[in-house]
Amino acid sequence: MSQDPVHIITIAKVIQTAVAPVFLITGIAATLGVLSNRLARITDRARLLDRKLNNSQDDSLASSLTQEMRALLKRSRCIHIAFSMSVLSALLVCAVVMMMFISHLYTMPLSVTISSCFIGAMILLIGAFLALLAEVFLATRSMRRGMIFKDIQ
Incomplete structure (x- = not known):
C-alpha cells in the first residue's frame, strides 16, 4: 500500500481538527462587527456634541456637553482596547491553524507552542469581552446619570 492514501x-484529520479554530475566527469577526458599530455610534455622538459645544454660548450647557464628551472618550478607549485584543486573538488563532499544518507536514513537535498560542488567544478574547463589558457599564452609567434621559421622570 502506498503512503499517499495514508498521507x-x-x-484530512488535520483539516478536521483545524475547523474548530476557524469557527472561532468567525465568532471573533462577529464581535469585531459589534465593536465597530459601537465605536461608530460613539464617534457620531461625539461629532454632534462637538458641533453643539462649538456653537454654544451657555456655560452650563457647555459644561454638560463637556462631561458627556469625557464619558464618550472613556467609552471609545474601552472599545479600542476590545478591538485590539480581539484582532490579536484572531491572529493567534490563525497562527494556531497554520502551526497545526506545519507541525503535520514537517513532523515538528509544536504542541506546546500551539497550546500556548491558543491559551493566549483565549486570554486576549476574555480581555476583549471584559473591555466591551466595561464600555457597556460606562454607557448605562451615563444614562443613569441623566445625560440621555434627564427629561423622563
Whole structure:
C-alpha cells in the first residue's frame, strides 16, 4: 500500500481538527462587527456634541456637553482596547491553524507552542469581552446619570 492514501487521510484529520479554530475566527469577526458599530455610534455622538459645544454660548450647557464628551472618550478607549485584543486573538488563532499544518507536514513537535498560542488567544478574547463589558457599564452609567434621559421622570 502506498503512503499517499495514508498521507491524505492524515491531512484530512488535520483539516478536521483545524475547523474548530476557524469557527472561532468567525465568532471573533462577529464581535469585531459589534465593536465597530459601537465605536461608530460613539464617534457620531461625539461629532454632534462637538458641533453643539462649538456653537454654544451657555456655560452650563457647555459644561454638560463637556462631561458627556469625557464619558464618550472613556467609552471609545474601552472599545479600542476590545478591538485590539480581539484582532490579536484572531491572529493567534490563525497562527494556531497554520502551526497545526506545519507541525503535520514537517513532523515538528509544536504542541506546546500551539497550546500556548491558543491559551493566549483565549486570554486576549476574555480581555476583549471584559473591555466591551466595561464600555457597556460606562454607557448605562451615563444614562443613569441623566445625560440621555434627564427629561423622563
